[in-house]
Amino acid sequence: MQYKPDPSNYKELVPGVFMKPLAYGDKSLLCEFKFIKGAKIPPHQHPHEQTGYLVKGSLRFFGDEGETVVVPGCSWSFKGGVIHGAEALEETTAIEVFSPVREDYLPKI
Numbered sequence: 001m002q003y004k005p006d007p008s009n010y011k012e013l014v015p016g017v018f019m020k021p022l023a024y025g026d027k028s029l030l031c032e033f034k035f036i037k038g039a040k041i042p043p044h045q046h047p048h049e050q051t052g053y054l055v056k057g058s059l060r061f062f063g064d065e066g067e068t069v070v071v072p073g074c075s076w077s078f079k080g081g082v083i084h085g086a087e088a089l090e091e092t093t094a095i096e097v098f099s100p101v102r103e104d105y106l107p108k109i
Contacts, residue, residue, distance in 0.1 A: 028099040035088030043085040048098040051077040057092025
């Protein structure tokens, strides 16, 4: 699958957090996330490994592995099954990869 820039097709996951799948294959999924300042993803877990890179803004991560704040240029990785959540400290854009593919994040065809 090839990604071509499109400002639409975002899905609101929780209030103020929007996700768009960019590209995916058999084993991984690349997504863009946009957060409105103050938006929170509650603590959760899933079997997918989740690796990300912060493009713009700042996020506070919290959960099983403690708490940390990331700024542009920072990256992270959560193993599958680890409880984690996030709060946007300002308007934020992040890119994340999930493996295996999160079927619930795939575009509806």
